[in-house]
Amino acid sequence: MTAPRFGENGGGGMRRLVGAAGLLLRLVASLLLLTMMVVTFVDVLGRELFSAPLAGAYELTEVLLALVIFVGLPIATARREHVSVDLLTAxxxxxxxxxxxxxxxAVTAVVxxxxxxxxxxSAGDFMAxxxxxxxxxxxxxxxxxTMAAFTAIAAVVALVVVFRRD
Structure with a gap:
């Protein structure tokens, strides 16, 4: 039997809250990816058809990609979908x-x-x-x-995974 996925498996109020949070994170990640896709499409279309690429597309794509990765971090942590190699432990x-x-x-939570x-x-330094x-x-x-906040959420999720029994 596989472990329940983040945001699945109804139940008590806490499970519903976690499910809603997981759904919200997936929605935000999807919207960020959609935005990145539209920016790239418009940039390529402008470059190929009009010889006028979208100004700042590269920078915007960089920022959006960073946000997608860090929004997805708590989801991957809760689902236990980080990359792992089980050559010996299997x-x-x-x-x-x-x-x-x-x-x-536990190591994941600490890291x-x-x-x-x-x-x-770094965020404080950047702002200063x-x-x-x-x-x-x-x-x-x-x-x-924002990246720090989502990483902190992922750390809490990893800590919960340490104590979860399933």
Whole structure:
């Protein structure tokens, strides 16, 4: 039997809240991807048909891609879909494998926590210095802050995975 996916499996109020949060994250990621797709389409169309690419398309795509990745981070963490290699652990007994899985989730929570902290520090630095993208002038502080927030959410989700029994 497979573990329930993030946002699936109805039940109590907390499960519904988690399900709604998962749905919201998937919607946001989908909208960001759709926006990225439209920007790329318009850029290519403008370049090929009118010899006039969309101004700032590269910068906008960079920012959107970063946001898509970090919005998807809590989803991948909750679904336990991070990349893993089980060359050695596949042959171990079930309880030992589960122990390794719990240990991996704990390490993931710690790494994500450190990453979130460093992203928050960077966001503060970006805001203090007024850093922005070169062409469009997109402020980098709020982007890094958003990335930090989603990384912190993923760290909490990883911590929940450590203590979840399924």
């Amino acid at each position: 042959r171990l007994p079930g309880p030992v494998r589960r122990g390794f899985a719990v240990g991996a989730a 994500l926590s450190v990453l979130a902290w460093r992203l928050f520090v 210095y007024g850093d922005a993208t070169v062409y469009l002038g997109i402020p980098l502080g709020p982007v890094a802050g």
